[in-house]
Amino acid sequence: MKVDGKHFRSIWRERDGWSVGAIDQRRLPHEFVIARLTSCEDAAVAIRDMLVRGAPLIGATAAYGMALAMREDSSDAGLKRAYETLVVARPTAINLKWALDEMRTALAPIDPLERAEAAYARADEIVEQDVEINRGIAGNGLALIEAIAAKKPGETVNVLTHCNAGWLATVDWGTATAPIYLAHERGIKVHVWVDETRPRNQGASLTAWELGHHGVPHTVIPDNTGGHLMQHGMVDLAIVGTDRVAANGDVCNKIGTYLKALAAHDNGVPFYVALPSPTIDFAVNDGIRDIPIEQRSGVEVTDMTGRTADGRLETVRIVPENSPVANYAFDVTPARLVTGLITERGVLKPDRAALAAAFPERVTATAK
Numbered sequence: 001m002k003v004d005g006k007h008f009r010s011i012w013r014e015r016d017g018w019s020v021g022a023i024d025q026r027r028l029p030h031e032f033v034i035a036r037l038t039s040c041e042d043a044a045v046a047i048r049d050m051l052v053r054g055a056p057l058i059g060a061t062a063a064y065g066m067a068l069a070m071r072e073d074s075s076d077a078g079l080k081r082a083y084e085t086l087v088v089a090r091p092t093a094i095n096l097k098w099a100l101d102e103m104r105t106a107l108a109p110i111d112p113l114e115r116a117e118a119a120y121a122r123a124d125e126i127v128e129q130d131v132e133i134n135r136g137i138a139g140n141g142l143a144l145i146e147a148i149a150a151k152k153p154g155e156t157v158n159v160l161t162h163c164n165a166g167w168l169a170t171v172d173w174g175t176a177t178a179p180i181y182l183a184h185e186r187g188i189k190v191h192v193w194v195d196e197t198r199p200r201n202q203g204a205s206l207t208a209w210e211l212g213h214h215g216v217p218h219t220v221i222p223d224n225t226g227g228h229l230m231q232h233g234m235v236d237l238a239i240v241g242t243d244r245v246a247a248n249g250d251v252c253n254k255i256g257t258y259l260k261a262l263a264a265h266d267n268g269v270p271f272y273v274a275l276p277s278p279t280i281d282f283a284v285n286d287g288i289r290d291i292p293i294e295q296r297s298g299v300e301v302t303d304m305t306g307r308t309a310d311g312r313l314e315t316v317r318i319v320p321e322n323s324p325v326a327n328y329a330f331d332v333t334p335a336r337l338v339t340g341l342i343t344e345r346g347v348l349k350p351d352r353a354a355l356a357a358a359f360p361e362r363v364t365a366t367a368k
């Protein structure tokens, strides 16, 4: 999508043909910095330190990480080592493992001498596929926004979103934001309530940044505001992204998503989850019980970084020195609170039958 009128993706192959460029998301919204990844280790660190983040982008970065690894050592041992290095970079988004499995399936059967070239080709495909999938999500989600717009002619459609499931979290378009961008492009009046998303503030720092640069009207709200807005009819629908959808339709996403789903349910606000099919994990039958929840450093809770009035970037502590903190990065919203799953193959009921009917090839692949 657009940054100062210029089209950007979140990740790309650099002009040299082998190194990988990515927007350093740790620096946004204050600085727009491009990072260059030149090794498998660079890719692993980028994922772990959240230079890149968001489930689909984590997968894309891992795919390029495998390609970078194949330049270094394309032997069977090198392939195994690269897989093992990358797969543990973050635990919750299943797209990481999905992309690595895709890469390994493509590379394992071929001559090590051919692996580097094949790895770049497969990684490029994964990246292009992500863009195509998100275009599909855009079209399918647009119908939901159009239906609401038709019921209130001339008025603005208000969408609430949590965390960043925008183009920065994918290769382009985003998942939750894809229908919003398309609606905006089609001239539908749309406004986004952006949850700030403590502790890392992906909403305030990233979603607001990308919507602003693309010209989409939005308002950043403290995380606790959504329920109040819903009670007062100020939210027409919620659309969030996800890091992993279990076979039973349970949805894992950024911490706080569950509370938004509860508030939406209580107020009759439709609560949709937008996802690309690689985010479905048919190997997990019960999301609440079985999806691993990342626990991150307490520093993300105790400290905040921002720009001072005189333009300096500063980090300050906001918690008493001796208070323990907890930092669960994700939670699981049970399927019963989800109105529908917006996928590239349509808007699905959040249950096993609907997911399996729409993506039978994924069920088969998981069973292998």
Ligand SMILES: CSC[C@@H](O)[C@@H](O)C(=O)COP(=O)(O)O
Pocket: 053, 054, 055, 056, 093, 162, 163, 164, 165, 166, 169, 170, 174, 175, 176, 202, 240, 241, 242, 243, 253, 254, 329
């Ligand atoms: C399309 S991205 C969906 C999710 O990955 C997103 O909502 C999210 O929770 C991101 O978490 P993050 O910890 O920033 O990687």
